[in-house]
Amino acid sequence: MKQIKLKGKDIFNGTRLLGPGKVLILQEDGVVAGIVAESAAGDSVQELDGVLCPGFINTHCHLELSHMKGLIPEKTGLPSFLTQVMQSRNNNTGDYNAIIDQAEQAMWEAGISAIGDICNGTATLVKKQQGRMYYHSFVECMGVADAGANSRYQYSLDVLAVFREINSSRHQCSIVPHAPYSVSQTLFELLAGTPANTPVCIHNQETAAENELFQQKTGDFLNFYRQFGMDVSGFQPTGTNSLEAYLPYFSQNKILLVHNTFTTEQDVRFAQQQPLETWWCLCPQANLYIENRLPDIPLLRQLQCNITLGTDSLASNHSLSIWEEIKTIRQYFPEIPLAEILQWATFNGAKALGIQDTYGSFNTGSQPGVILINQESRRII
Numbered sequence: 321m322k323q324i325k326l327k328g329k330d331i332f333n334g335t336r337l338l339g340p341g342k343v344l345i346l347q348e349d350g351v352v353a354g355i356v357a358e359s360a361a362g363d364s365v366q367e368l369d370g371v372l373c374p375g376f377i378n379t380h381c382h383l384e385l386s387h388m389k390g391l392i393p394e395k396t397g398l399p400s401f402l403t404q405v406m407q408s409r410n411n412n413t414g415d416y417n418a419i420i421d422q423a424e425q426a427m428w429e430a431g432i433s434a435i436g437d438i439c440n441g442t443a444t445l446v447k448k449q450q451g452r453m454y455y456h457s458f459v460e461c462m463g464v465a466d467a468g469a470n471s472r473y474q475y476s477l478d479v480l481a482v483f484r485e486i487n488s489s490r491h492q493c494s495i496v497p498h499a500p501y502s503v504s505q506t507l508f509e510l511l512a513g514t515p516a517n518t519p520v521c522i523h524n525q526e527t528a529a530e531n532e533l534f535q536q537k538t539g540d541f542l543n544f545y546r547q548f549g550m551d552v553s554g555f556q557p558t559g560t561n562s563l564e565a566y567l568p569y570f571s572q573n574k575i576l577l578v579h580n581t582f583t584t585e586q587d588v589r590f591a592q593q594q595p596l597e598t599w600w601c602l603c604p605q606a607n608l609y610i611e612n613r614l615p616d617i618p619l620l621r622q623l624q625c626n627i628t629l630g631t632d633s634l635a636s637n638h639s640l641s642i643w644e645e646i647k648t649i650r651q652y653f654p655e656i657p658l659a660e661i662l663q664w665a666t667f668n669g670a671k672a673l674g675i676q677d678t679y680g681s682f683n684t685g686s687q688p689g690v691i692l693i694n695q696e697s698r699r700i701i
Contacts, residue, residue, distance in 0.1 A: 322348050324701070325365040327358060328372040328692065334667035334681025337371070337659050344372055344682060344690070350701050351687045368692050368700070373662060374681055375433025375689030375699070376642035377669025380521070380578045380601045380630025383435070384443040386423040387412040388635035395612040398527035399540040403547065405635055420447050423640055428453065430641045431691030431699045434670065434679045436521065436576065436630070442482050451488040456673050458521050459483060461511060462498035465551045469506035492674075499523040500562035501530050501541050504554070512569035519672065521576035521601070525562060525583045527611055534562040563587045571595045576672055578630060580615045581607045588623045599626045599672040602664070604648045605639075606632030617653055621660075628669040629661075643697035 324346040331338045333355065343361035345353040358365070385405070392404045412419075424447060427435070434454035437444060448455050459480045463472035476495050483493040494517045497503040503511070511520070525531060532539035537557040545552050558565040561584065567575070574597040577583075583600075591598050604614050620627055631640045638644075642665050649661055666688070670680025679688045690701035 323353060324348065324350075325361055326368060326372055326690065326700075327361070327365050328368045328370050330371045331355060331682070332371055332373045332659060332662050332666075332693075334374050334670075334683070334688075335663050346690070346701065349687070350689065352682050352684055354684050355682060370692040370694035373431070373691050373693050373697075374666045374686075375679065375691055376431050376665045376697070377434045377436075377628070377673065377675075377680055378427065378432045378631050378640065378642055379436040379576060379599075379628040379669045379672055380438070380603055380632060381427075381435050381640060382438045382633030382635070383420055383423060383447070383640075384437075384439060384441070385409065385633035385635045386640075387414060387416060387419045388633070389638075390634075392635055394609050396610070397529075397540070398610055399529055399544045401610045401636065403544060406548065409635075416443060417446060420444060423634060424453065427640050429699055430639075430643060431689070431697045432640075432642055433689040434673060434675060436669075436673055438521075439479065439483065441479060445482060445486075448483070448491055449486055449488070451490045454490040454675060454679060455492075456519075456675075457483045457491065457493040458496045459493060460498045461495055461507065462502040463507050464502060464504055464545065464555065466504045466506040466554050467551075469504055469510060472507060473510045494518060494520060496520045497522050497566070499526070499530070500566050501533055503566075508566055508569045512573075517573075519574040519576055519597075519599075519674065520570060521578055522566070524577040524580055525587065526579040526581050526607070528582050531561045531582060534558050534560060534565050561587055564590050567591060567594055567596075573597075574672075574674075575599070576601050576628070579603055579607060580620070581611055581613055583615060583620075585619055585623070588619065588625060592623070597626075599628055599668070601628045601630045601672075602645070602649070603630045603632040603637075604645055604652070606636040608648070609636045609638075614652055617649065617656070621656070626668060626672070627664045628672045629665045641697075643693070 461476035529540040667680040
């Protein structure tokens with residue numbers, strides 16, 4: 321079988337930079353055959369101007385909101401942002417499938433190979449049936465009233481069943497809670513009791529109003545509930561931050577905590593004491609777009625958290641590019657080594673989604689896709 325031999329200025333293998341003088345060898349179908357010294361690579365080596373890297377893993381995306389690009393003003397805060405999403409998400413007048421096609425194509429060209437994608441319905445079903453990229457569909461469930469928990473849960477189970485019918489090795493799915501402020505205690509219990517349902521994910525501490533709600537049952541979310549006629553009379557504040565209130569439901573599972581913009585050291589240490597595998601997904605551009613604030617990334621590093629990267633949606637971001645997220649992190653935290661951030665974007669993301677045997681590294685036998693990084697990132701395989 322013909323081989324593809326690639327040499328860049330360096331090779332990042334998923335966990336570290338290997339240094340110059342190495343050649344990545346692939347089979348024709350993109351499966352990694354190995355990495356060897358240039359002197360042992362033989363002829364027909366393609367020399368490229370940049371760093372070779374496995375395809376990126378976008379662990380948090382809302383592909384179904386791609387039609388909302390540019391519709392919501394920046395820096396309004398999360399409750400206002402959510403209000404506008406709920407009021408506008410069904411106002412699309414364009415070709416929905418074409419918009420989703422364009423968004424996926426942009427991710428593909430920017431080097432993304434696998435996506436953890438939030439779904440509230442089946443809008444992305446056709447795209448995922450095509451099997452071009454790997455998707456884990458996180459079917460999102462929400463409902464603040466305990467009385468409506470069973471019907472809300474059943475609706476999301478029905479959506480989950482549709483996604484489970486996708487017959488592809490490039491697709492998995494699970495049912496997940498939307499956020500602490502949008503899921504009742506009864507619904508949390510139903511979701512946590514769902515069998516064979518991993519990983520789960522949740523929008524975590526994306527705004528200060530979330531912690532305030534759980535601490536005192538005050539703040540901006542009460543106005544949000546009133547505006548949409550939501551009954552939160554049964555909600556009782558726990559006197560803690562939100563994470564302590566819900567995380568114990570998911571013991572023995574794997575959970576992806578997304579955003580973490582207002583997560584504290586106490587929250588992280590509490591999470592680390594729980595009997596579950598915890599991953600912390602950063603979406604810095606969306607955090608700046610909505611709250612004009614970034615998570616305490618130095619704290620997460622100091623406490624040795626498992627970190628991954630996501631893009632959120634085109635309703636809250638200017639692009640669905642992991643490289644742009646990396647550039648933002650490097651702008652605000654230049655002390656973080658590039659290799660460490662690349663690991664968050666590749667191997668860590670793959671491990672969080674449970675696909676590390678195929679994606680996120682150049683380990684022999686994997687098929688992660690290959691991107692070339694110089695000033696930008698672009699797919700070459």
